[in-house]
Amino acid sequence: MMSMIGGSAIAGDGGYQVGDKASGFKLKNVDGTWVSLDDYKDAKGFIVIFTCNHCPYAKAYEDRIIALDRKYARAGYPVIAINPNDAVSYPEDSYENMQKRAKEKGFTFPYLFDEEQVVYPVYGATRTPHVFILSKSGSGMTVEYIGAIDDNYEDASKVSARYVEDAVDALMNGRKPEVTITKAIGCSIKAKKS
Amino acid sequence: MMSFPFNVAGQERLGRAIEGHPREIVDVDGVVIPVYDFEGFKPMLASHEEVTYVINFWATWCRPCVEEMPHFIQVSREMKHENVRFLYVSLDFRKNLEKGVVPFIRTRGIEDQVVMLNDPDANSWIGQVDAEWSGAIPATLIFRGNKREFHEKMLTYDELKSIVQSFLKQ
Numbered sequence: 166m167m168s169m170i171g172g173s174a175i176a177g178d179g180g181y182q183v184g185d186k187a188s189g190f191k192l193k194n195v196d197g198t199w200v201s202l203d204d205y206k207d208a209k210g211f212i213v214i215f216t217c218n219h220c221p222y223a224k225a226y227e228d229r230i231i232a233l234d235r236k237y238a239r240a241g242y243p244v245i246a247i248n249p250n251d252a253v254s255y256p257e258d259s260y261e262n263m264q265k266r267a268k269e270k271g272f273t274f275p276y277l278f279d280e281e282q283v284v285y286p287v288y289g290a291t292r293t294p295h296v297f298i299l300s301k302s303g304s305g306m307t308v309e310y311i312g313a314i315d316d317n318y319e320d321a322s323k324v325s326a327r328y329v330e331d332a333v334d335a336l337m338n339g340r341k342p343e344v345t346i347t348k349a350i351g352c353s354i355k356a357k358k359s
Numbered sequence: 360m361m362s363f364p365f366n367v368a369g370q371e372r373l374g375r376a377i378e379g380h381p382r383e384i385v386d387v388d389g390v391v392i393p394v395y396d397f398e399g400f401k402p403m404l405a406s407h408e409e410v411t412y413v414i415n416f417w418a419t420w421c422r423p424c425v426e427e428m429p430h431f432i433q434v435s436r437e438m439k440h441e442n443v444r445f446l447y448v449s450l451d452f453r454k455n456l457e458k459g460v461v462p463f464i465r466t467r468g469i470e471d472q473v474v475m476l477n478d479p480d481a482n483s484w485i486g487q488v489d490a491e492w493s494g495a496i497p498a499t500l501i502f503r504g505n506k507r508e509f510h511e512k513m514l515t516y517d518e519l520k521s522i523v524q525s526f527l528k529q
Contacts, residue, residue, distance in 0.1 A: 221420050221452070255422075291511075292495035313494075317479040319452055326480075348485040350450050352421060353495035353512075 180289010183345040187306040192277035195264040209241035210300040215290040219257040220352035223293045234274040244274040249285035250355040292351030312347030394475045397484035411503040411526040423513040424497040430516040445471040
């Protein structure tokens, strides 16, 4: 079961732009609990990352995603990972395999299953990994950054532009991110076949 | 394994001059693959009035890319005598070139040119291929003269054939 709060599940407009209000959601985590962004009373924002088990680009970023949570969760910007893929066509992305991966890698953040595939179209995620940084305020959640984690999927030691870190650092200092949109090569998100 | 720039045999096997400015040319027992960063690859995006270019962005690990490839191979064979050129741009990791991409080309019997685009700062060039491209693959760019289409999706045989035919008709 899933639910969308305050948003429509129709992706006609192609998803969020920076500045849009982001919808909440309630999705199942690998530990069996249902997670909603509202559960995080102390969070100042979120690093929402659409990612999965099977995609080599997503795998290449796993350690860096773990590092982001380690760096920013306690500062108020936890990572929220969401697997948007069709597990029927891609059994490697099944809920059971998500649980295995989270355990093997020691994920410190929720790894949620967008089983009905209603969250990713609203966000407008097109590939894995795909990041949406949200900031929280009295009026709800605002999209502050959309795109890649950094500028080198192949070699973490050769990264020169740390897009997500720079964006969260800016938000933590009361500023808007300088770079708000980036693109990256990634595996297309696998929609269920009708 | 022979390497640029003395790879005359490699160029002969390719059947054409190596275009653009590859950073290296990998030749594994006759399968010749130039490896580019985006600046070196850009000349291959230059259009031509008479030639229709079909540029497919793919990777060996991308299942829909692999599933649509037979459609491309078939359309290319059927259009052998037309002024169409098919180019496959692999976005595999560089370390997978000799062990993954080359055997894949051999097994599939791909006869058209395959190149590798190895430029991890993808954000700097994705928009130069197409402003609307999100970076997801498979994606196919088709152009001739001023006419240009970009398809960020897996193409069926029928879709690909009819798109290419619409370019040839001009």
